Amino acid sequence: MKNYLLLLFAFALLCGCVNRTNQNKDQIHAKNTMRESLRHIVLFKFKESSSSADLKKIESAFIALPSKIKEIKDFEWGLNNSPEGLDKGFTHCFFVTFESEADRATYLPHPDHMAFVALLDGHVDDVLVLDYWSK
Known part of the structure; x- marks a missing residue:
């Protein structure tokens, strides 16, 4: 047993x-x-002269883009909280996903995207944009 x-x-x-x-x-x-996706990463370093209200307005404008531009398939964003100290002053990260290069090509000159870009005038000290196909 x-x-x-x-x-x-x-x-x-x-x-x-x-x-x-x-x-x-x-x-x-x-x-x-x-399925692979086209990722569009945007990092912003803002001028010290930009107020928190200015930054909030910019954040809200970028956050609104997915509801205005149907080619955006996914979207997320956040503020830097890395303890490594290697951010070089970049504080905001926006992560936009497209299904194709054609979708990105529609997004870039889209009037709502261009209005967002105009809103940045006078506030951005530096910007870094990186696009890649996910593997």
């Missing part, structure tokens, strides 16, 4: 391991079949 219980326990343990391995393979397959 003791050997039977030991054998039953070993079998159950083995089944659990095999099931977990199959789950991991499914997760890897799902990740590998995900």
